[in-house]
Amino acid sequence: MPDLPIEDRLAIGDLVTEYAWLLDHRRWHEVADLCTDDAVLTIRGREIRGKPGLAEWAEHRAVNQARRTQHQMTLLRLEPSSDPDVVTGTAALVLHVAKAGHGGTYVDLVGEYRDEYVRTAAGWRFRRRHLVQIEDF
DSSP, X not given: OOOOOHHHHHHHHHHHHHHXXXXXXXXXXXXXXXXXXXXXXXXXXXXXXXXXXXXXXXHHHHHHOOXXXXXXXXXXXXXXXXXXXXXXXXXEEEEEEXXXXXXXXXXXXXXXXXXXXXXXXXXXXXXXXXXXXXXXX
């Protein structure tokens, strides 16, 4: 299997970081820009399909999500494929949530994202993102 060029590793790392930053800064509508048109995200048992699904998901979050979070993404592991424009990988997640009344934080979830990244004209994007909680490893 071919090595993944450092430029691609850095770009995919930036993509993963941007995803977490957008969630933590409540900019859910911008997450769709990080995904392909046919992307499928599976988060906590919910399957979100394509740009229309992402728009619906973002609107739901904007209306119903009052909590403050920090998505701590680490341990990015990338696996190149025979296609230089497709990479799979995992990124560990520890999700911290602020307690009501600003009394500290708690860990809401520990797990990993299992991803498929695709190089597009706009750069690397998520085509698949599946969140797996640690108890399901």
